[in-house]
Amino acid sequence: MAILGAFSSSSGLAQGARLYANRVEREGHTVIRVDITEAMVQQPAFSLEESGAISLKEFMSMKLPCILVIHANPPQFHLILFRLGKRFLHNKKIIGYWAWELAVVPDVWRHALQYLDAVEVPSAFVREALLPCTDKEVVVVPHVLEAPQKQKTAFACDGIVRCLFIFDMGSAFARKNPMAALEAFRLAFKPGEAEMTFKVSSPQADYENFKKFEQACAQVPGVSIMTKTLDDVALEELYLKHDIYLSLHRSEGYGLTIHEALLYGLHAVATGWSGNMDFMDMPKAHAVPYTLVAMQATSGAFKGLKAKWAEADIDAAGQTLRRLRQELLIDHR
Template structure:
């Protein structure tokens, strides 16, 4: 079955059928974990290393952090196994799933994939590989409640690592297995911004993956705040959108709205790390009026690059949104009412950011930063 057909089938299937599929697959190819295994070396870091998503970047950061700690890690590419596009060239040699599956004996396996992709990766590695190894799921979720397929996956891990206290607190309500908040180890960039709005124009940026729920990423709120805050010529807003084909109709409508708004542009596709650094440094403010984030990787990257950050004051990004460069936008928690997608029927809340408050923050930043250049 092709990747697109599999995704379509999964989205169209009821939760009971999805659970039956995962349960049957794991019964054949995986092992339930009843006691926390000892683990140890070698370490297998499994991730979609040929993909540009935030979850894949988290796997790369995790692997690099292991090296910095002096730990030897085998990097196992699961891009194809978890049905993600190959849109990056790997920076180093990687093991295939077949290569790793042949490596028997003790060890620790860290799988950077959310359920149900986690179950797919687990089953591709197979029972014999998993025997005598400690299995850790590195999961990123964005809400306070988890769908059934996530709870099913808990039977197949010895422990779970997550990037934020927000996610850890939510997951601990579902399991007694060890849950550890292990933030993404974002390195200090080579360069950091020091001048802002030098020509009197405040440049804003929002980077997001359209496949990570358009409703959750909420780019329309950022556009609305920008339009309310500035007169034409006072500011610019760039949306860097990857995986725009995940929701082509929504993207087309949003693109039309951006084209009709002076000072707004859209960039698409994947960028190499050096190009991403240049993108951050060309802007002054990072504007993310999301409804929820499991961590908020691009928010932290923007802060590290010296940008002012205007972001919704709730969920995973609040672990690190401190200091004078971080501007938390007030919000109200509301029920998630999605008719389709991963959050359907989960009974959770997320944030509705106060667009008018974000507007005032942007105006104040424009006044402050342009005055500093006078």
């Protein structure tokens, strides 16, 4: 099996491809990891050697008969097919591993379905979106995350509650909705009671909104932004330094970082809608109430779609954060 993904990228899709490859290998299958970061027009965060993958060019030169699992959403999916070419793809089974964030699917996705033998998706939410668009098999293959060796055991030891949100500026700023997380944090805590870290990838992908967000963060005491690319060890340290993961997203295809935070033992305060609801029954998961509202997107992948997404109740999120602080401080005593 050849798994094509943006292995040298730090994106959520890249991490999904890595988790998929790890799972297939644990099941005893031979896996070829093929890096398609460049073909997807993404910025690499690691070298090819560090990624553990081979280049697309090297893979094509091998001319191996194998199943292709392509971790790329349309229209990047189309770019990968174009690079591979009809001759290479002839008689090969093609599986698309796709993650979409809305209940309405754009035309470019519907068009791409014709090139697939099967579709795999990370959550029931994505499956429900794609099912009406195809008579092909749509299978939920959730991200399999191994329980980390280190877990959070002590919270707010110095009396300060630390919150975290990780997001990519290339993944639709409005959808990730960090402004809501910032506002909930501001409402919940007095200066000195808590700290909030925003770990931001690819700020250059939407630099205008990043600068606006940076300016907004500067107005709230205790808030910091981190843009450095982290390896697995540093990412683990980041999770373990914090007590609460806060995601007031408007929609998620899965919500990988929310799931990771829960596995590390953090409390996760997250919008109670979309892909993350597949695992929000875990201990320390706190679903935030929401209202479905009409999505207004004037650019990007969501442009022109008549769809709804969730507007998290910021006041309710703030109340949950305050309650958790009180509980964590009591437990620490």
